[in-house]
Amino acid sequence: MAVNMIAETPFDTVAACIRRHAQQRPEALALADDERALNYAELDALMDRIAAALQRDGIAPGECIATCATPSVMQAALFLGALRAGVVVAPLAPGSTPAALARMHEDAQARRLFDDEDLARLDAWLAPPGARPAPVEIRPESPFNIIYSSGTTGEPKGIVQPHGMRWAHVKRGLPYGYGPQAVTLLATPLYSNTTLVVFFPSLAFGGAVVLMKKFDARRYLEIAQARRATHTMLVPVQYQRLMAVPDFEAFDLSAFRMKFCTSAPFSAALKADVLARWPGALVEFYGMTEGGGTCILEAHAHPIKLHTVGRPAPGTDMRLIAEDGRELPAGSTGEVVGHSPGMMVGYHRRPEATREAEWFDASGKRFIRTGDIGRFDEDGFLILLDRRKDMIISGGFNIYPSDLEAALREHPAVAEAAVVGVPSEQWGETPVAFVVRRDGHADEAEALRQWLNARVGKTQRLAALHLVDELPRSAIGKVLKRELRELAQTPTSSRSR
Incomplete structure (x- = not known):
């Protein structure tokens, strides 16, 4: 019933869906972590108490609260309860520096900001049991959340969705087997x-x-084995x-129906390994938090x-454009731009960046620029070459770091590789x-460099x-190339090719 209703409904809210599940299947598990679990009736009631408490505190629809906490049932419930009150949520990364957190909070x-300590004491702040919030009108254009970009290329920007x-x-989830029997492990x-x-x-x-x-x-x-997980999203x-866990095959993962991936380059070899050894389908999403174009690879x-x-x-609607903004014809290589029903309103308080x-x-149709360079093959599949900002222009030639990274990973000693341009x-x-x-590999840096240089163009x-012990990454696995550039800032002027 829920699947049909969602398919036929042009617009609804997640909070309203949860209310219906609480009425129809009150005892069904909704949220769980290592310490706490809520069924749909409990989650719905908790969302009401949170929404009512926000209204009691004078936080109006369209205004914002921030969270800065580790993932938990209570953080999730706070997010959902705020949405029921029409309040916008800005979830912030606890790993950010104090200065960055202060800037994001102010922006x-x-x-109000809720951290882990606040969430541990949330019961004292909640409206009384049985409290119900005043109804609020939520439209498709109403702000839902403000997601701050990872900052992999500079100062984080608030993306209003x-x-x-x-x-x-x-x-978009209609084809992917979500439903009352699904267990999503995140x-x-x-x-x-x-x-x-x-x-x-x-x-x-x-x-x-x-x-x-x-x-x-x-x-x-x-x-995953104990919960009989059916769905997951991993970077x-x-x-x-x-896949590197030595006894991976010893775990019973047979309940899996759908595995998703996004946020960072996903090598073909790794996709093939997941398909070969992990039951269930594998779907890769390519897109941006800002929205616009989305590509989907059903790898299976x-x-x-x-x-x-x-x-x-x-x-x-996805297209390719040149550096000067001209739309490029089929078969070209250019920056990927996209338009879809899911697009950000803009960057919060940053009209120029928007x-x-x-x-x-x-x-006059509006598209979001991805900053990625790519081309479509003869079957309409998108091949990504690199980030526009990461592309290296050396002696007038365009060098795509992803090409060199892929070549390096072919060496048996290389587990991970990242390439950046330096002056x-x-x-x-x-x-x-x-x-x-x-x-177990002790290959020297110079030997690896010479190995690669013998296999690539001049x-x-x-x-x-x-050689590094690990690559700097954001919390969701994106390599922080700006940090690598800082490590490699010494200009190189005399190295021969």
Whole structure:
């Protein structure tokens, strides 16, 4: 019934869906973590008490609260209760510096910040049991949340996502087997859009969501087996660590129906390994927190397209543009832009940044610029080449770091690799690599550099290669290339090619 209702409803709210599940299936599990669990009746009642408390405190619809906490049932309930009151939520990353948190809190104009200590004492703040909030009107254009960008390329920006965008994400889940029997295991934080694009559909369709406070590969497998998990969202580095667990095959993962991935490059070899050894389908989403274009790769259905990120989702219009903003013809390579029913309102209080993120076609249709360089193959699958900001221009030639990273990973000693451009008096920029070696391998940096340089074009040769214990990453697995550039700022002027 819930699936049919969602399919036929142009717009609804996640909070309203939870209310219906509480009325129809009150005892069904809704949320769980290591310490607490709530059925749908309990979650619905808690959301009412949270919404009523926010209204009591004078926080009006459209105003904002912030959270800065580890994933938990109570953080999730606070998020959902605020939505019922029409209050906007800005989930902030606890790992941010105090200065960055202060800036994000101020930028969001949050009326209140809830941290882990606040959530531990939330019962004292809640409205009394049985309290019901005053009804509020929520429209598709009403702001839902403010997600702050990861800051992988600079200062985080607040991305305002409306309720209509989140409902589009829910409806996008129709083919993926969500429903009352689904158990979604999540090991990424609730401040990340990566998590939320699965979290909200799971509850809207009436399934259970199990939250991990911190990702650990073996613990994840233990929970997945014990809970009979059917759905999950993981980032590529988590898939990599899970598949590397020595006794991975010893865990019963047969209940899995759907595994999702997004947020970072997902190598074809790793996709193939997941398909071969982990039951259930594998779906990769390519898109931005800002919305716009989305590509979907159903890897299990297209095993010869694992080097791509799939085809544009239904209702999505994706195109390629040149550096000067001209739309490019089929077969070209250019920046990916997209339009869809799910698009941000804009960057919070940053109209200039919003304008920079937008592109309009000749008819005035609004697209979001991804900053990614790619091309579509003959079957309409998108092949990503690199981030526009990461592309290295050396001696007038474009060098895509992803090409060099893929080549480095072919060496048996290389577990992970990242390539950045550094200043060069002779070439303008030149590529430098950072490599994490596999356990048991002692290959020297210079030997690895020479190995790669013998296999790539003259203009692609590395000026230097550094061995590191690990690559700097955001909480959802994106390599922080700006930190690597800071480590490799010494100009290179005399290295021969």
